[in-house]
Protein backbone atom coordinates (compact mmCIF):
# COMPACT_ATOMS: atom_id res chain seq x y z
CA UNK A 1 0.00 0.00 0.00
CA UNK A 2 1.13 3.53 -0.66
CA UNK A 3 3.14 5.15 2.11
CA UNK A 4 0.31 7.59 2.80
CA UNK A 5 -1.52 4.72 4.51
CA UNK A 6 1.36 4.03 6.94
CA UNK A 7 1.81 7.77 7.44
CA UNK A 8 -1.85 8.04 8.37
CA UNK A 9 -1.47 5.22 10.93
CA UNK A 10 1.53 7.10 12.34
CA UNK A 11 -0.45 10.35 12.48
CA UNK A 12 -3.36 8.69 14.28
CA UNK A 13 -1.11 7.01 16.88
CA UNK A 14 0.98 10.16 17.47
CA UNK A 15 -2.11 12.36 17.94
CA UNK A 16 -3.75 9.97 20.38
CA UNK A 17 -0.80 8.39 22.21
CA UNK A 18 2.27 10.48 21.40
CA UNK A 19 5.45 9.98 19.36
CA UNK A 20 7.26 7.74 21.92
CA UNK A 21 4.41 5.18 21.67
CA UNK A 22 4.69 5.23 17.88
CA UNK A 23 8.43 4.56 18.18
CA UNK A 24 7.71 1.53 20.38
CA UNK A 25 5.07 0.26 17.94
CA UNK A 26 7.53 0.48 15.04
CA UNK A 27 10.18 -1.36 17.06
CA UNK A 28 7.70 -4.07 18.06
CA UNK A 29 6.62 -4.41 14.40
CA UNK A 30 10.26 -4.68 13.27
CA UNK A 31 9.75 -1.73 10.91
CA UNK A 32 12.83 0.45 10.66
CA UNK A 33 11.61 2.91 8.00
CA UNK A 34 12.40 6.37 9.40
CA UNK A 35 9.96 8.33 7.22
CA UNK A 36 7.19 6.86 5.03
CA UNK A 37 7.00 8.48 1.61
CA UNK A 38 3.36 9.10 0.63
CA UNK A 39 3.85 8.42 -3.07
CA UNK A 40 5.93 5.27 -2.67
CA UNK A 41 4.29 1.82 -2.59
CA UNK A 42 5.24 -0.38 0.42
CA UNK A 43 4.50 -4.08 1.00
CA UNK A 44 1.04 -4.57 2.59
CA UNK A 45 2.88 -6.60 5.23
CA UNK A 46 4.33 -3.37 6.70
CA UNK A 47 0.85 -1.95 7.39
CA UNK A 48 -0.41 -5.27 8.82
CA UNK A 49 2.62 -5.53 11.12
CA UNK A 50 2.13 -1.96 12.37
CA UNK A 51 -1.56 -2.59 13.14
CA UNK A 52 -0.74 -5.89 14.90
CA UNK A 53 1.99 -4.23 17.00
CA UNK A 54 -0.32 -1.31 17.89
CA UNK A 55 -2.98 -3.81 18.93
CA UNK A 56 -0.53 -5.66 21.17
CA UNK A 57 1.10 -2.62 22.77
CA UNK A 58 -2.13 -0.68 23.33
CA UNK A 59 -4.02 -3.78 24.48
CA UNK A 60 -6.79 -3.07 21.95
CA UNK A 61 -8.20 -5.59 19.46
CA UNK A 62 -6.93 -5.03 15.90
CA UNK A 63 -10.55 -4.62 14.76
CA UNK A 64 -10.96 -1.57 17.04
CA UNK A 65 -7.70 -0.07 15.78
CA UNK A 66 -8.80 -0.52 12.17
CA UNK A 67 -12.18 1.02 12.90
CA UNK A 68 -10.57 4.06 14.57
CA UNK A 69 -8.18 4.23 11.63
CA UNK A 70 -11.11 4.31 9.16
CA UNK A 71 -12.64 7.29 10.96
CA UNK A 72 -9.26 9.01 11.17
CA UNK A 73 -8.70 8.40 7.44
CA UNK A 74 -11.90 10.18 6.44
CA UNK A 75 -11.91 12.95 9.05
CA UNK A 76 -8.21 13.85 8.87
CA UNK A 77 -6.20 12.20 6.07
CA UNK A 78 -8.82 12.55 3.32
CA UNK A 79 -10.52 15.78 4.37
CA UNK A 80 -7.28 17.63 5.14
CA UNK A 81 -5.19 16.24 2.27
CA UNK A 82 -7.76 15.65 -0.48
CA UNK A 83 -10.60 18.11 0.25
CA UNK A 84 -11.58 18.83 -3.37
CA UNK A 85 -11.63 15.10 -4.24
CA UNK A 86 -13.83 14.37 -1.21
CA UNK A 87 -16.20 17.26 -1.94
CA UNK A 88 -16.54 16.21 -5.59
CA UNK A 89 -17.71 12.74 -4.49
CA UNK A 90 -20.98 13.89 -2.95
CA UNK A 91 -22.83 16.46 -0.88
CA UNK A 92 -24.57 13.97 1.40
CA UNK A 93 -23.80 10.55 2.88
CA UNK A 94 -26.04 8.62 0.45
CA UNK A 95 -24.69 10.54 -2.54
CA UNK A 96 -21.11 9.80 -1.43
CA UNK A 97 -21.87 6.08 -0.90
CA UNK A 98 -23.49 5.80 -4.34
CA UNK A 99 -20.36 7.35 -5.86
CA UNK A 100 -18.01 5.07 -3.92
CA UNK A 101 -17.78 2.47 -6.72
CA UNK A 102 -16.04 5.11 -8.88
CA UNK A 103 -14.12 6.88 -6.15
CA UNK A 104 -10.74 5.13 -6.33
CA UNK A 105 -10.52 5.47 -10.11
CA UNK A 106 -9.99 9.18 -9.44
CA UNK A 107 -7.51 8.37 -6.66
CA UNK A 108 -5.64 6.14 -9.16
CA UNK A 109 -4.92 9.24 -11.28
CA UNK A 110 -2.75 10.47 -8.39
CA UNK A 111 -1.41 7.02 -7.39
CA UNK A 112 -0.95 4.99 -10.60
CA UNK A 113 0.12 1.77 -8.84
CA UNK A 114 -2.97 1.80 -6.60
CA UNK A 115 -4.54 -1.59 -5.91
CA UNK A 116 -7.89 -0.30 -4.73
CA UNK A 117 -10.86 -2.16 -3.29
CA UNK A 118 -14.03 -2.43 -5.40
CA UNK A 119 -17.45 -1.39 -4.12
CA UNK A 120 -21.01 -1.98 -5.35
CA UNK A 121 -24.30 -0.60 -3.98
CA UNK A 122 -27.53 -2.63 -4.05
CA UNK A 123 -30.90 -2.63 -2.23
CA UNK A 124 -30.96 1.16 -2.35
CA UNK A 125 -33.76 2.98 -0.48
CA UNK A 126 -34.01 6.59 0.71
CA UNK A 127 -32.63 5.56 4.14
CA UNK A 128 -30.44 2.52 3.50
CA UNK A 129 -28.38 0.48 1.11
CA UNK A 130 -26.16 -2.57 0.96
CA UNK A 131 -22.48 -1.92 0.27
CA UNK A 132 -20.58 -4.83 -1.32
CA UNK A 133 -16.83 -4.77 -0.70
CA UNK A 134 -14.40 -6.75 -2.89
CA UNK A 135 -10.66 -6.93 -2.25
CA UNK A 136 -7.75 -9.33 -2.56
CA UNK A 137 -6.66 -8.27 0.95
CA UNK A 138 -7.70 -10.00 4.17
CA UNK A 139 -9.05 -8.66 7.42
CA UNK A 140 -9.90 -5.06 6.55
CA UNK A 141 -13.68 -5.18 7.10
CA UNK A 142 -13.45 -3.17 10.35
CA UNK A 143 -11.55 -0.50 8.41
CA UNK A 144 -14.58 -0.18 6.11
CA UNK A 145 -16.92 0.11 9.11
CA UNK A 146 -14.77 2.98 10.45
CA UNK A 147 -14.62 4.67 7.05
CA UNK A 148 -18.42 4.69 6.75
CA UNK A 149 -18.82 5.95 10.33
CA UNK A 150 -16.30 8.68 9.50
CA UNK A 151 -18.33 9.64 6.44
CA UNK A 152 -21.44 9.83 8.64
CA UNK A 153 -19.60 12.25 10.95
CA UNK A 154 -18.28 14.25 8.00
CA UNK A 155 -21.84 14.82 6.78
CA UNK A 156 -23.36 15.17 10.29
CA UNK A 157 -25.54 12.16 9.47
CA UNK A 158 -26.18 9.48 12.12
CA UNK A 159 -25.40 6.13 10.48
CA UNK A 160 -25.42 2.45 11.42
CA UNK A 161 -23.16 -0.11 9.73
CA UNK A 162 -23.66 -3.87 10.13
CA UNK A 163 -21.69 -6.66 8.53
CA UNK A 164 -24.53 -8.54 6.83
CA UNK A 165 -22.33 -11.17 5.11
CA UNK A 166 -18.70 -11.89 5.97
CA UNK A 167 -15.92 -13.48 3.95
CA UNK A 168 -14.47 -14.90 7.19
CA UNK A 169 -17.73 -16.83 7.62
CA UNK A 170 -17.61 -18.23 4.10
CA UNK A 171 -19.45 -15.54 2.11
CA UNK A 172 -18.10 -14.69 -1.32
CA UNK A 173 -17.37 -11.11 -0.18
CA UNK A 174 -18.24 -8.75 2.69
CA UNK A 175 -21.61 -6.98 2.57
CA UNK A 176 -22.46 -4.06 4.86
CA UNK A 177 -26.02 -3.05 5.66
CA UNK A 178 -25.90 0.72 6.04
CA UNK A 179 -28.78 2.88 7.30
CA UNK A 180 -28.84 6.61 7.96
CA UNK A 181 -31.04 9.32 9.41
CA UNK A 182 -31.59 12.88 8.26
CA UNK A 183 -28.45 14.96 8.80
CA UNK A 184 -28.38 16.78 12.15
CA UNK A 185 -28.01 20.52 11.51
Ligand code: HEM
Nearest residue numbers: 001002078082085107114115116117135137140144147148
Ligand atom coordinates in the same frame (compact mmCIF):
# COMPACT_ATOMS: atom_id res chain seq x y z
C1 HEM B 1 -9.25 11.12 -0.76
C2 HEM B 1 -9.62 10.02 -0.16
C3 HEM B 1 -8.96 8.69 -0.37
C4 HEM B 1 -7.72 8.38 -0.83
C5 HEM B 1 -6.62 9.33 -1.28
C6 HEM B 1 -7.62 6.91 -0.81
C7 HEM B 1 -6.48 6.22 -1.16
C8 HEM B 1 -6.26 4.91 -0.85
C9 HEM B 1 -4.98 4.24 -0.88
C10 HEM B 1 -3.66 4.90 -1.29
C11 HEM B 1 -5.17 2.97 -0.48
C12 HEM B 1 -4.12 1.85 -0.34
C13 HEM B 1 -4.16 0.91 -1.51
C14 HEM B 1 -2.86 0.89 -2.30
O1 HEM B 1 -1.95 1.70 -2.02
O2 HEM B 1 -2.74 0.07 -3.24
C15 HEM B 1 -6.58 2.83 -0.18
C16 HEM B 1 -7.14 1.68 0.28
C17 HEM B 1 -8.46 1.56 0.67
N1 HEM B 1 -9.43 2.50 0.53
FE1 HEM B 1 -9.19 4.40 -0.09
N2 HEM B 1 -8.79 6.39 -0.36
C18 HEM B 1 -9.64 7.42 -0.07
C19 HEM B 1 -10.92 7.32 0.43
C20 HEM B 1 -11.57 6.15 0.69
C21 HEM B 1 -12.95 6.06 1.12
C22 HEM B 1 -13.90 7.24 1.35
C23 HEM B 1 -13.21 4.71 1.27
C24 HEM B 1 -14.46 3.98 1.65
C25 HEM B 1 -15.44 4.36 2.33
C26 HEM B 1 -11.99 3.99 0.99
C27 HEM B 1 -11.83 2.64 1.11
C28 HEM B 1 -10.60 1.98 1.05
C29 HEM B 1 -10.36 0.63 1.52
C30 HEM B 1 -11.38 -0.30 2.17
C31 HEM B 1 -9.00 0.37 1.29
C32 HEM B 1 -8.19 -0.88 1.71
C33 HEM B 1 -7.66 -1.65 0.58
C34 HEM B 1 -8.45 -2.90 0.26
O3 HEM B 1 -9.56 -3.08 0.78
O4 HEM B 1 -7.95 -3.71 -0.55
N3 HEM B 1 -11.03 4.90 0.62
N4 HEM B 1 -7.22 4.00 -0.44
